[in-house]
Amino acid sequence: MSVNESYFVGILTVSDTSAKNSEKDLSGPGLKNVFLEANSRSKIPFKVAKTKIVPDEFNDIQDTVKQWCDIEKLDLIITTGGTGFGIRDITPEAIQPILNKFCSGITQAMLSASLQKTPFASLSRPISGIRGNTIILTVPGSPKGARESVEAVINVLPHAIDLIRGGKGEDVHARLHQETNVQGSGHECVHVKYEHHFDEIGTTRSFLSDSLSDPVTKRQRKSPYPMISVEEALSIVANHVNVLPTTTVLVDQNLIGMVLAEDVVAKEPVPGYPxxxxxxxxxxxxxxxxxxxxxxxxxxxxxxxxxxxxxxxxxxxxxxxxxxxxxxxxxxxxxxxxxxxxxxxxxxxxxxxxxxxxxxxxxxxxKIGSDTSVGTIVASKGELISAVGGEVGILASVGVKEVKIYKRPIFGILSTGNEVINHNDPSELKCGQIRDSNRPALLATAKATGFEAKDFGIVKDNAKELENSLRSALSQVDVLVTTGGVSMGEFDLLKPILEQSLGAKIHFGRLKMKPGKPTTFATLPGNSPNSHEKLIFALPGNPVSAIVTFYLFVLPALRRFSGYEKWDYPILQVELANSVSLDPRPEYHRAIISFDKTKGKFIANSTGRQISSRILSMRSCNALLKLPGKTDQLSGLSQGTTVDALLIGQLI
The missing domain is CATH 2.170.190.11 (Molybdopterin biosynthesis moea protein, domain 3.)
Known part of the structure; x- marks a missing residue:
């Protein structure tokens, strides 16, 4: 873009008080001055195009931001207020679901700058991200906190906007590099520096993964992918999943697990005679x-x-x-x-x-039609045809022979690894070999939850072979699930092949969770105007990690594709039957839950040792306990503690 082109900004004040009396709003006008000062000081052409005040109401916040992003096409939106710990502070919760990407670096920069001023900044909950071509920042409601947060990142925002618009950022990059020290109004000097990823000869590259052409001695020693929370990851996946088109199918046993795409009315009365x-x-x-x-x-x-x-x-x-x-x-x-x-x-x-x-x-x-009369709605749009059988029976009883449903996604499962052999291979294991438990387990899980998967077998850790297998599989499916090859080893090739060979976009490659830290999610654009993007879930190779992340990310995505209104899994409050130690990362602890009639509670029994290679920890498991990360104040949970449990199987 030209450096003379304006960056259009929207400032949204979120405050019950200011919504009733606009004169109480000091943060909104204060932020407007920040952009005016940046314009005059650094010649950055910010233009505040929209300002508004809304109360602390979820829909009011979301609707305004969506309007400014999707209709007004603003480059930058700043919300001020609603980021604290108060009961009415819901701005992050309103903004997070509508983001396509998260900008964790910007969030960290804002928090870091504020924490240098006051420890109370730790009580703020800012988030930042991208929707479409708009950057969205949430900052505190206090005038001072709002100003400090924006000033901490204002010099990198033009570069970020330029990149989002599709440019390479050279103009902004070059201009701001000349301003190695930018004097803020009443603030210390800020050194402005921009970094890209460089290879050995100094040319920039757009991917984070190790170059496929480099020797092992050049590999990165730490993962370049920022670690994000499970909640952030789920939001990112959800933003890439849309309900599939509809189709018409016969009313029979194959209808189980499908979601109706329209209301269904009785064609015949029941009974049809007295x-x-x-x-x-x-x-x-x-x-x-x-x-x-x-x-x-x-x-x-x-x-x-x-x-x-x-x-x-x-x-x-x-x-x-x-x-x-x-x-x-x-x-x-x-x-x-x-x-x-x-x-x-x-x-x-x-x-x-x-x-x-x-x-x-x-x-x-x-009497005729006393059970069901002609024209009665017997099943509603969005209703799931369950395995109980009642819905199929109802449709059959009223003369409905076919119904319109949402298509279910075509998806496939592929294992990777030189050490992996088929589980049913009759030969004895050689030193260094393991039997593939991931594919059989995930294929069984998919079938049990109503989805049929294509089995793409095992692919060795060879770059060309893996690339060809991925291309072939992706040409046949909407969603591809792989296991293995996503850690930091020299034969972990999934990420570089996805980025460098296939042109896929990796949205996250490291999660703050146990098990499943290296879980990777990527999308591949469609190869024609009418084709949709493909989703790739590259799951870890350890069997427990693969199964747990399959339940957490893949199955909800498949259900959302298929039109499920409640596409995530139910959460129960359960009481621990055993004391458990905590890990520094939030953990999804495998457990067996049952209802204790005497206590009137659900009780959770651990399945034992929880290392990610021990698939025995999945035996009879029907729930994943959501355990918090370990802190200095909390190293474990005692017996009798109540925790959330993600229900993944039948209650016993």
Whole structure:
């Protein structure tokens, strides 16, 4: 971009008080002055195009920011207020779900600058990120805190905006490099420095992973991918998953696990004729108790034709459950309330029966459409067809032969590793070999949760072979899941091949969690205007890490693709039956939960030693306990502590 082109800024004040009286807003005008000062001091052409004040309301915050990003196309949005610990402070929670990317470096810079001024800055919860082509920063509501946060990063924002607009940032980069020391208004000098990733000959590269052409001696010793939280990662994945188009399918057992894309109405009434609810006798209620001749029979039989004869006063007809009510009959008396008086000479037919009770009009008769009338909505858009079977039965009963559903994603599973062999290979293991447990486990998990996966087998740690296998698999699926090859070893090739060979974008490559730290998520753009991007989940090779991250990230994405309204897994409050030690990273501890009738609580029993290679820790596991990271103040949780549990299996 040209350095003379303006950067359009929006300033959103989030405050219940200021929303009632705009004169109370000091932070918004203060931030406007920050940008005016930057313009005059450093000739950075910031232009405050939008200002607004909203109360601390989730929808008001989100709607304004979405409007400014998606419609107004602003380059930068600053929200001030609502980032603290107060009950009404919800700005980060409102902004986070609508971000496409997180800018953890900017967030850290703002916090670091504020912490140099006051330790109370640790009570602020800022986030920053990107939506579309707009950078969004959330800063404190105090005028001083807001100013300090923005001034900490204001000199890098032009460069960031230029990159988001699709440029390389040379103009801004060159100009700001000349200003090695930028004197702030009343603040210490700030040294401005921009860094790219360089190879040995000094040329810049756009990827973070090790170059595929470099020897092992040139590999990075620390992961270049910023470590983000599971919550941030889930939000990133969700922003890349859209419900798939619809299709029409037959109503049968294959419908289980699909989500309806439209309301379904009954095409036929249930019942389609007046039917008896019980075994007994069709009568005319006004006849009352007495002995009556049996003049007909009505049974539930699709081959039987309804009699055209009319039941007349003083007559009754034998009838079975589900049988059609004879013309003229107004009630049905149960067989228990009758006595046989006379049979035919051959003893095969009833000729006279005594009725002992007074029947009521309409008694024991199901009227036409009494269960379901034509046009009744029997299933709603967004409804899941469950394995219980009720939904399929309902659709079948009302004459619905096919329904419109959301397509389910096509996805595949691929294992990597020179040491990995098929689990059913008949040969004995050689030194250094392991049997592939990841693929069988994930294929089984997928099937049990309603998704069929393509099995792409095992690929060796060879760059060209792996690239070809990935290309082939991605041409056949919407979502590809791989296991192994994402750590820091010389044969961990997934990240560099995704970035450098396939042109995929890695959105995260390291997570603050145990197990599953090196979990990687990438997207590959469609190769035509009408094709959609492919999702790639590169999961760790350790079997427990692979299964846990499959439940945490892959299955929710598949469910969201398929139209599930509740696509994440339910969380229960459970009581620990054992004391547990904590890890510095938040942990997803495998456990077996059951309901204790005496306590009236769900109780969680650990599955034992939790190292990520020990797949025995998944045995009978039906829940992942969400344990916090270890701190100086908290090294473990005692028996009886209540924690959140992600339910992944059936309760026992």
């Amino acid at each position: 039917a008896s609810i019980v075994d007994g006798y069709a009568v005319i209620a006004s006849d009352g108790p007495g002995v009556y001749p049996v003049v007909g029979v009505s049974i539930a039989d699709s081959n039987s034709k309804p009699s055209e004869d009319i039941l007349r006063p003083g007559q009754i007809a034998r009838i079975t459950t589900g049988g059609a009510i004879p013309n003229g009959a107004t009630s049905v008396v149960m067989i228990e309330n009758t006595t046989l008086i006379r049979a035919s000479d051959d003893g095969l037919q009833e000729e006279e029966v005594e009725i002992h009770v007074q029947a009521n009009e309409g008694e024991n008769i199901r």
